[in-house]
Amino acid sequence: MSTITRRLLSSSSIIRSTALENTLPLDPSSPVHAKHLPRVLQRCIAKRINAIEQSTEDGSIPSTIHIHNPFLVQRTNRRSSESELTGEARYNWKKPAISNRRQKQLLQLHPSIDLPISAKSNRTSFASALGSESEELLEIEGISRPVRWNEKTTINWTGQLKPKKHQQKDVNEATTKSLYSGRKLMFKGHKDERNRAQKLADRQTRLDGMEKRIKDWRQGRNDEKIRNRPSLPF
Structure with missing residues (x-):
């Protein structure tokens, strides 16, 4: 089987299983089963579990495992110098394990409520598509649902999505959003x-x-x- 045919069949099977199986209720504390996750997230969880098994002597696995959200940036260690503009502490950041382009592809194939929270997810539109009964989705926009790996193990995604700072607009003045609005240093x-x-x-x-x-x-x-003008008449 060619690569293109295999990708088409795998994508169609994912879409069919997602459409026929209802992975909700909308309670954010209720875990979603690992079989509803894409394969890249399943491999991420399996890799973490294998590392825990190798690190322990008896190979035991805790009932709750915390894994960093692969859709979000990860803050590592603190830098030695502080910010020159604000004076606040600075940190080193690690890029997401899954790129933004791949995140958008996964969000097109899977419900956003089942996936970890991402800057590319739009749960508001997903809630409006399901109807008025799904208004609870609006309240859990910044929460990642836990994952039930098996009967004894639950996976919790760590990491928090930073809320976007909306620019405060004066009601009396008509302000427009420009390229320089909200920037500490303007472009040259x-x-x-x-x-x-x-x-x-x-x-x-x-x-x-x-x-x-x-x-x-x-x-x-x-x-x-x-x-x-000449003084002579001719």
Whole structure:
């Protein structure tokens, strides 16, 4: 079987199983079974469990295992220097184990409520598609559901999605969101963009007395024509 055919069959089977099997209730504390997760998350969990088995002498596995959310960035160690702008502590960050492009593909094949929380997930639209009975999804937008690996083991995804800081808009003033809004350091921009304000001011200064200068020039031209007229009639 070719690679393309195998991918088509695997994708269709995932979509069919997702459409026929209802993985809800919407209680965020109720774990979702591991069989409803994509294979990449199943491999991530299995790799973590194998590492725990090898680290213990008797090979026992705890009932609850915490695994970092592969959809989110991970904060590692603290840096030695603090931020020059805010004075707050700085940390080193590790990129998500699963790229944003792959996250969007998984969210198209699986319900977002079953997957770990991601910046690419939109549970609000998923709740509206299910109807008014799924309004509870709006309250658990920033929570990842636990995973039931087997009858004795439960997986908890660690990591929290940072809420987006919406720009405060004045009700009386009509403000528009621009490229520079909310940035601590503005972009350098092109030279013509940086000099645009001064250029417009200089142009307006020259245009202020333009009508008077045109009138004086025309009057001077007419006076010169009169002076240059010959005195002879022929």
